Amino acid sequence: MTSLPTVAEYMADVTTDKVIAAELLNDRHDPAKVAFTCIDANLNAVDLTYGELRERSEKVASALSKLGVKPGDHVATLMSKSADMLATLLGIWRLGAVEVPLFTAFAWPAIELRLTASAAKVVVVDADQRTKIQDTAATVVISGSASEYDDAAQVPEDLSLEALVAQEEPGFPAFAGTKDTPLVLIFTSGTTGHPKGVPVPIFALAAFRQYIEASLDVRDEDVFWNAADPGWALGLYYGVLGAMVSGKRNLFLRAGFDAKTCFAVMEKFKVTNFLSAPTMYRSLRAAGIPEGSNFSLRRASSAGEPLTPEVSVWSKEHLGSEVLDQYGQTELGMFIVNAWADELARDARPLSMGHALPGFKCEVLENESDVIAAPNQPGRVAVNVPESPLAWFHGYKDAPERTAQRFSADGKWYYTGDAGRRDEDGYFYFQSRDDDIILMAGYRIGPFDVESALATHPAVQESAVVGEPDEIRGEVVVAYVVLSNGHEGSDALTDELKKHVKSEYSAHAYPRRVVYVESLPKTPSGKIQRFVLREQAK
Incomplete structure (x- = not known):
């Protein structure tokens, strides 16, 4: 059995004097190794190697730099899962710029808020999403051909990603930053105000890699499929960043969710390690297993909302693996989990989200004070910041008051905003949000x-x-x-x-x-x- 790296070893890559995100995510891996398998709605697939991704992203970085994008500038992406999306993301990070993810279901007001709050210089948009973009100061770059889509706008000022990249040569030098250099500005959901911008630094890659390897137990021989959308944290952190920094292949399906397609992908590509929201598992259970199906699932995990026990029992019987629940937030990624890796695995308990990962010290605090609650006493789930070396969130962009609400006055505690309890054996249980966030389908x-x-x-x-x-x-x-x-x-x-x-x-x-x-x-x-x-x- 191969030993897991220690917390210090996970941190070593991201705490050197100069940290090159493109190197950590791509360039250090075998160029012949498959990074992603890109799958279309008809389940046709194309493998994208680290070498191909490097060359494409170098051209994207060069093209963006000629549009005036500099290190630290923000570039938004309104894109579905594709090779173009991956090359664009890595190109942004290779340049030292900051990606602003835009969920493809968003309408213009939600998009405008994020473009304005980030002051994005460029927005890269799939052709079939172009009609959503209205008046913006950002330069609009189109991925794909507008002629392929009946409702795609034809705007003379738009630039073509394909045409821009075609003019460039590979070899663009990767930006060298520090552990605090931001990679992503991702926005949370709003409760009583506008969504908050969460800067995700290079340092977060250490925690993302640990979750992929220690919690999900994704191995080199696995066929890993994170089905979440990269417009949100679960899909971006662990379908792109975590998968790449750990050198693990991920399936990238460009299609809307339905049970039939999900079953077909699992079977055709022999998925062995699967991550999704409980909603998808419940939908699969409701649809029923297609007759004659043959699955290869070794590990199944869920995140984004509480998992009910009957889903795990069903999955074990019909898909080949029980489902283990995981807990996290946009601000920290996943940090309380039912881990799969042998070194961290413990017997899962119904409705429990497990234990804190190494590198995170978590407690349940009393509701009216920062005193640690007694076992099984309801309280507030919190993170002990000084004792959590992998905790990477330090505050929201341009929102000091809202940041202050998340931390105790002495800086010791980060308040998750979730109510829960911890039993006598250290298992955490989610009870509810202590704000008004709605958890729907992840x-x-x-x-x-x-x-x-x-x-x-x-x-x-x-x-x-x-x-x-x-x-x-x-x-x-x-x-x-x-x-x-x-x-x-x-x-x-x-x-x-x-x-x-x-x-x-x-x-x-x-x-x-x-x-x-x-x-x-x-x-x-x-x-x-x-x-x-x-x-x-x-």
């Missing part, structure tokens, strides 16, 4: 974003958005709406409001149910009491 949806979109509809006087339990998705968005004078609730208006949120915010976060009410529960100071509505929605 996505973290802030009610503020949905409420802001609803507020722009003339029929809506005010609204409050909460999560409602759902058997497949974990939670779904429910909107409680107070109508403006002259408007009445109806099925037609409900459909209109759903479409409105899709167009004004995001196609993934629209309310599955709209409840029309005379008034919303509020505190004496006028704040909406969403917890009252959550109780009604149960």
